[in-house]
Amino acid sequence: MKLDRDSRGPGVNATRRSAHRVRNGVTPEIVAPAMVVKKRPRKTKGSEPTNSEVSAVTARKRDAAATRARILDAAMEEFAVRGMPDARIEDVALRADTNRRMIYYYFGSKEGLYLAALEAVYAGLMNEERKIDVETLDPVEAIEELVRLKIDHYTTNPKFIAFLNMENLYRARYLKNSKRLADFKAPFTKIIARVLERGQRLGIFRADVDPVDLYISICALGYLYFSNQYTLGVIFGRDMIAPKLLKQRKTSICEMVISYLKYPNIDLHHEVKGRKK
Numbered sequence: 001m002k003l004d005r006d007s008r009g010p011g012v013n014a015t016r017r018s019a020h021r022v023r024n025g026v027t028p029e030i031v032a033p034a035m036v037v038k039k040r041p042r043k044t045k046g047s048e049p050t051n052s053e054v055s056a057v058t059a060r061k062r063d064a065a066a067t068r069a070r071i072l073d074a075a076m077e078e079f080a081v082r083g084m085p086d087a088r089i090e091d092v093a094l095r096a097d098t099n100r101r102m103i104y105y106y107f108g109s110k111e112g113l114y115l116a117a118l119e120a121v122y123a124g125l126m127n128e129e130r131k132i133d134v135e136t137l138d139p140v141e142a143i144e145e146l147v148r149l150k151i152d153h154y155t156t157n158p159k160f161i162a163f164l165n166m167e168n169l170y171r172a173r174y175l176k177n178s179k180r181l182a183d184f185k186a187p188f189t190k191i192i193a194r195v196l197e198r199g200q201r202l203g204i205f206r207a208d209v210d211p212v213d214l215y216i217s218i219c220a221l222g223y224l225y226f227s228n229q230y231t232l233g234v235i236f237g238r239d240m241i242a243p244k245l246l247k248q249r250k251t252s253i254c255e256m257v258i259s260y261l262k263y264p265n266i267d268l269h270h271e272v273k274g275r276k277k
Helices: 010-023 053-087 089-096 100-107 111-129 139-156 158-169 179-202 211-227 231-234 244-260 266-277
Strands: none
Touching: 053 089, 053 100, 053 111, 053 158, 089 100, 089 111, 100 111, 111 158, 111 179, 139 158, 139 179, 139 211, 139 244, 158 211, 179 211, 211 231, 211 244, 244 266
8 A cells, every 4th residue: 555645754755855965965964852841730729829929929018008098098098188079080190190990990999988087087086095004194194195196196197187077978878888986086085085084083173074075175176276277367357377376375275174083073954053043
């Protein structure tokens, strides 16, 4: 049976050509062997990652955290200046040196970004409150330190005042959806409760003070000053955040709060009614 050329395989013709060249004094070309590529061994389930792989994962996580932090910082600035309706995702992306896709990836929506920024603003105050070591101070000094912290935070973080104004305008529409509400209310009120209890035990403070009510009073005495600083400044012709006036405001609030706490336990409502008679 006669085989066609293709069925005889490539080796037959190549051998005949090499023999023909040798007979005619021509040395055949030396064909280099094919390069053998070593395959990487497959990882078995449960095998330990290499150092380079661990480093790569760590670097990616670090970059992701840095990107998210930049977006959050930019969002706080943008929302504080423009408010929720007028703030634009494009402007946040520009501030953060990123793109819209990354913002939606990390925060889901504009509303999600706003809530994250709002939570970050509250968390900043909470972290400052936790730094106060009230146990090393006497009760009066501790209350004064708490008041100073509030005023200093309002002074150095105008974004906090802006977010409070916005969220009250929205009737806490976004804050009520936060999963961190318990974290936000715990630190300062717990600190105040400890200081009050110690002052009451020593006979310095009155016994009928509610820690939450005292906290609200301290906030009111400080917050109004900063939230209305522009209108009050125009009306009274003052630079409300001048260092001298801020120092005076701290002193005034401390004196008012301490005087209230030291006031004797009497029924003021009954006392006022008695005087009218």
